[in-house]
Amino acid sequence: MTRSALTTPPPDAVLPRPLPGGPAPGATLGSHYSGCFGCGEDHPTGLRLTAVTPDGVTVVATFTVGTAHQGAPGLAHGGVLATAMDEVIGMLVWLFQRPYVTARLETDYLAPVPVGTVLHMRAWCNGMSGRKAYLEAEGRIGSPDGPVAVRAAALFIEVGMEHFAEHGDAQAIIDEHHEYEVNP
C-alpha cells in the first residue's frame, strides 16, 4: 500500500486487542444503521455489506459488483470501490466499541473489477494513538487469495455519539441505538 504520513501510525501507537463483551470469533457484525449506503438493509441501492470478524480485531466481507455499481461499461466505479473500503473499515472500528468517523481515506486501484466479481475484502488496524485509529483494507478478486484489485489506508477519529446526534438525524439514532440517550 502506498500510504501517506497521515495514515501511518506513529511510533507510540498500540495494536488493538479483542475487547470483553465483543463479538465471538466468527460472529457476523450487524449494520450500524438500516439506511446506511454501505451496510443498511433498508437502503434501496446500497452495497448491503455484512462482515464477519474472525478474531475480534479484523473483519472480512464480500461485495458482489452489480450493474448499479458501474463506472466504465462492465466495470466497477472507483468511487464505489472506495465506499466499500470505507465501509469495511467502518465495520472494523465498530469492534473498538467507541464511535469513529473517517477523517482520511487513501485508495490504490491495482486492477479493474468487472461486474459480477465477488470482491473479498479484509480490514485491519495498524495502530491506535489517542483518538486516532490507523487502518488498512484490501479487496481481492474472486477469492480471499485472489489478485488484489484495491487497497486503502485510512485515518479514523474517535468522536462521541453526540457527533451523529448534533450533525445528523438524532431521532434515527435513538430509534436504532437504544443504549444512546440524546439528553441523558
Ligand SMILES: CCCCCCCCCC(=O)SCCNC(=O)CCNC(=O)[C@H](O)C(C)(C)COP(=O)(O)OP(=O)(O)OC[C@H]1O[C@@H](n2cnc3c(N)ncnc32)[C@H](O)[C@@H]1OP(=O)(O)O
Ligand atoms: C450511529 C452510528 C454511526 C456509525 C457511522 C460509521 C461511519 C462509517 C465511516 C464514514 O463514512 S464517516 C463519514 C465521513 N466522515 C465525516 O463526515 C467526518 C467529517 N469530519 C469531522 O467531523 C471532523 O473533521 C473530525 C471529527 C474528523 C475531526 O474533528 P475534531 O474537531 O473532532 O478534531 P480535530 O480537528 O481537532 O482533529 C483531531 C486530530 O486529528 C487530526 N485530523 C483531523 N482530520 C484529519 C484529516 N482529515 N487528516 C489528517 N489528520 C486529521 C488533527 O490534525 C488532530 O491531530 P492532533 O491531535 O495530532 O493535533
